[in-house]
Amino acid sequence: MDSVAVQSNVAENDQNLWEGAKEPFKASYGKLMMWYFLVSDAFTFAGFLIAYGALKFSMPTWPLPDFVFSSLPGGIHHAPLIFVTIMTFVLIASSVTMVRAVQEGHRENKNGVVFWMGMTILGGLAFLGCQAWEWTTLIAGENMTVTTNPFGTHVVDGVYLDDEHGHPYEAGATPETFHAGQTYLIHKDHDTDEWIQRRYKAENGAVAQQAFGPKAFGALFFFITGFHGFHVFSGVLFLLIIMINAASGLYAARKNGYEMVEKIGLYWHFVDLVWVFVFLAYYLL
Amino acid sequence: MEHTDINHAKQVVFKGLILLGVITIVEVLIALFGNGHLIAGMTLPKWIMYPVMIGLSLYKAYFIVYEFMHMKYEIQGLRMSVLLPMLLLVWAVIAFFNEGNHWKHNRQVVQDRNQIGIEQINAMPAADPAHGQEDHSDHEH
Numbered sequence: 001m002d003s004v005a006v007q008s009n010v011a012e013n014d015q016n017l018w019e020g021a022k023e024p025f026k027a028s029y030g031k032l033m034m035w036y037f038l039v040s041d042a043f044t045f046a047g048f049l050i051a052y053g054a055l056k057f058s059m060p061t062w063p064l065p066d067f068v069f070s071s072l073p074g075g076i077h078h079a080p081l082i083f084v085t086i087m088t089f090v091l092i093a094s095s096v097t098m099v100r101a102v103q104e105g106h107r108e109n110k111n112g113v114v115f116w117m118g119m120t121i122l123g124g125l126a127f128l129g130c131q132a133w134e135w136t137t138l139i140a141g142e143n144m145t146v147t148t149n150p151f152g153t154h155v156v157d158g159v160y161l162d163d164e165h166g167h168p169y170e171a172g173a174t175p176e177t178f179h180a181g182q183t184y185l186i187h188k189d190h191d192t193d194e195w196i197q198r199r200y201k202a203e204n205g206a207v208a209q210q211a212f213g214p215k216a217f218g219a220l221f222f223f224i225t226g227f228h229g230f231h232v233f234s235g236v237l238f239l240l241i242i243m244i245n246a247a248s249g250l251y252a253a254r255k256n257g258y259e260m261v262e263k264i265g266l267y268w269h270f271v272d273l274v275w276v277f278v279f280l281a282y283y284l285l
Numbered sequence: 286m287e288h289t290d291i292n293h294a295k296q297v298v299f300k301g302l303i304l305l306g307v308i309t310i311v312e313v314l315i316a317l318f319g320n321g322h323l324i325a326g327m328t329l330p331k332w333i334m335y336p337v338m339i340g341l342s343l344y345k346a347y348f349i350v351y352e353f354m355h356m357k358y359e360i361q362g363l364r365m366s367v368l369l370p371m372l373l374l375v376w377a378v379i380a381f382f383n384e385g386n387h388w389k390h391n392r393q394v395v396q397d398r399n400q401i402g403i404e405q406i407n408a409m410p411a412a413d414p415a416h417g418q419e420d421h422s423d424h425e426h
Contacts, residue, residue: 025363035367046374050381057385058392066320080322085313092305096298099353103294269353273346279309280342284316285335 028256034263038270041231045274048224049281055216061153063213065283067183068151071137084283087130088275091232094123095272102265105258110246113261117243120268124236131229135222143188144218150186150195152213154178158202165189166196186210221282228278231271238264301352308341 025032056062066080073083097119104112138144144151160176162168166189169175178184178200187196197210242260245251251258315338319329351357356364 025366026360027363032363035363039367039370042371043374046377050374050377053378054381054385054388057382058388060389060393064320066316066322080320081313081316085309088309089306092302092309095305095349095353096302099298099301100294103291103298107291266354269349272353273349276342276345276349280312280338284312284338284342 028259030256030259030263031266034266038266041270042274045224045227045277048220048227049277052220052224052281055214055220059214059216061155061181061213063149063151063153063217064181064183065285067185069134069283071141073133081283083130083134084279087127087134088279090123090127090130091272091275094120094127095269097123098265098268102258102262105246105251105261108252108257110249110252113251113258114243114247117239117246117261121236121239121243124232124239124268127232128229128236131225131232135225138221142185144221146219146222147215149213149215149218151183151217152186152211153183154180156180156202156204158200160198160200161207162196162198162200164196164198166198168199183213184210186212224278224282228271228274231274235264235268235271239268297352301348304348305345308345312338312341 023029027035069084070080071077071083072079097116101113101116101120104116142150157179158177160169160178163173163176164187188194189196199207199209201207242264246258246261251260314323315329315334317323318327319331319334321328356367
């Protein structure tokens with residue numbers, strides 16, 4: 001577009017050259033390539049999330065997120081979505097501290113960069129800790145795996161014939177009722193390690209047993225949040241390396257200053273950006 | 286953007302923190318209220334909940350890319366070369382969600398035929414619709 005201006009700029013200032021060529025888009029090679037890496041990564045995540053949507057649409061029922069994700073540390077249950085909301089805040093906070101680190105980089109304030117990158121790393125680690133707790137709850141507590149999904153959903157209204165331990169209700173007990181669309185968790189017997197699939201009587205009189213939920217739910221959950229968590233984990237490693245480099249004074253001596261901080265900042269914000277959509281698809285919708 | 290006034294910079298950061306936090310809270314409140322967790326018996330229809338939550342998430346995404354990732358300060362060419370390819374995803378969403386619906390329909394057809402042919406399947410747990418979910422066959426195009 002304004003090639004004349006760019007050319008005169010090039011003639012004056014050799015620092016803006018990419019080995020003899022003009023600088024496209026007035027962005028450095030590193031930043032531009034980071035953007036294009038993020039474009040490709042966005043397509044990977046989009047592939048996962050679209051697969052999630054397609055498989056969800058292909059199932060007659062799907063577990064309700066506000067039932068599945070309703071535990072809090074300390075043995076608290078029936079707190080729908082609260083824990084993932086906290087995780088989201090942790091990630092937003094770490095994104096904000098990253099913005100501060102980049103700003104301090106522009107001001108060439110070494111201590112500021114190191115401090116705010118340190119805060120960002122703490123945020124990333126806190127998020128990973130939350131995710132580890134979430135996975136532990138689902139795997140060890142609720143027995144969800146890549147191939148087994150104990151979260152089923154009723155398609156009819158009805159009444160249970162067995163109590164929560166899988167034994168038929170005693171005479172005089174008030175049996176538990178349920179509605180179509182309600183999600184349930186199939187527990188395991190602590191002693192025998194066998195699934196307790198409670199029998200129920202549907203409205204039309206048919207007697208059936210709690211069925212397992214769509215397998216894809218567990219597989220997609222662990223792959224999508226795992227892939228995102230892996231991004232957070234590698235982001236923390238890169239943040240750590242760049243923070244140490246910054247602390248050592250490496251970037252103060254560089255011609256492009258703290259550009260590495262900007263590049264890892266782009267990556268870190270992208271991880272937050274992806275979480276916005278994981279949060280939307282997996283927990284809200 | 287070099288040597289931004291530090292007070293202005295802090296203001297941008299503070300604004301971002303509040304904005305993203307508040308939008309997230311609103312989204313979660315809509316999800317909880319809409320599904321009847323806040324006031325017993327009160328729910329919202331999905332056609333209100335879903336567009337609002339999707340819209341708010343897209344706004345969060347816009348804010349992160351434009352403010353936090355400084356896309357606002359990049360030149361038009363860079364902006365377009367990153368954002369325009371994302372439009373391909375619009376068709377991917379339409380096509381694959383449609384395909385998902387088709388799989389569900391196919392499974393139902395197969396199940397209905399089986400029930401017509403073999404009466405006893407009705408009595409077996411294998412005829413349970415939830416059980417049929419476990420194979421989402423890839424060769425049903």
